[in-house]
Amino acid sequence: MSETSTGTAESTEGEHPGSRLRGESVRVAYGERAVLHGVDLAVPDGRFTVIIGPNACGKSTLLAALGRILRPADGSVVLDGKAIHRYSTKETARRLSLLPQTPGTPDGIVVGDLVARGRYPHQGLLRQWSDDDAAAVTEALAATGTIDLRHRRVDELSGGQRQRVWIAMVLAQATSIVLLDEPTTYLDISHQLDVLDLCERLYREHGRTVVAVLHDLNLACRYATDLVAMRDGRIIGQGSPGELITPDLVRAVFDLDCVVIDDPLTGSPMIVPQRHRS
Secondary structure: OOOOHHHOOOOOOOOEOOEOEEEEEEEEEEOOEEEEEEEEEEEOOOOEEEEEOOOOOOHHHHHHHHOOOOOOOEEEEEEOOEEHHHOOHHHHHHHEEEEOOOOOOOOOOEHHHHHHHHHHHHOEOOEOOOHHHHHHHHHHHHHOOOHHHOOOEHHHOOHHHHHHHHHHHHHHOOOOEEEEEOOOOOOOHHHHHHHHHHHHHHHHOOOOEEEEEOOOHHHHHHHOOEEEEEEOOEEEEEEOHHHHOOHHHHHHHHOOOEEEEEOOOOOOEEEEEOOOOO
16 A cells, blocks of 8 residues: 655644654533643654543543644644644545544445545546556555445445455545544454454554544553543553553543453453442
């Protein structure tokens, strides 16, 4: 899959070393209700960051703000040294891709055409569909195991198949920063591992920066290089899984008593919950 010019910053003014994407005192509100309260987050380049936290704590809102879907009421999101809303939508999409939690599917579209939409940011008056575009689509379909679905209508697919097709569209966009909101939703355990293995390859083999929201804490600990723990619209801890995950942290974030042991396969933290008490 061909890389774009996203690895080169247009401006170095105010750039944070090792972090092309960051939030600075980000506050997001829906009407009078604040959802994020002055969040600061520097996303480490070329790593796999997973955001964890209970339902309605602001995880998806933070990801949407980082992806330019939501505009902060206060503070800013900075991409390549410049406030992200100073870029055009198309320029942002050449640098950063985002898979939202519930993407909308156009009526009657077939898989190949949906994945090809990931190439839209690379099109223009002087650059139309090319062999590179076709190759990017084929590689994205192959990476997500959806080549055999290429000519199927998306609305005929199972939830898990649709999720993998949407991930293929994001991969076809060929950005060096990839944001994924609950990418393992609707997937059985085997396909969950396939998607997380793919995320691992993206940062290990291709040097991409991957940020995802996940609910499965043990899978997050197994795959993430960095964790961001949220509660009530604030970041209450961040670091590597081995540094961050303790029984006290899990209790503070999820109101859950647990034992933390070593994963017998990877050595990463494994959370064994105690019986939940009201």
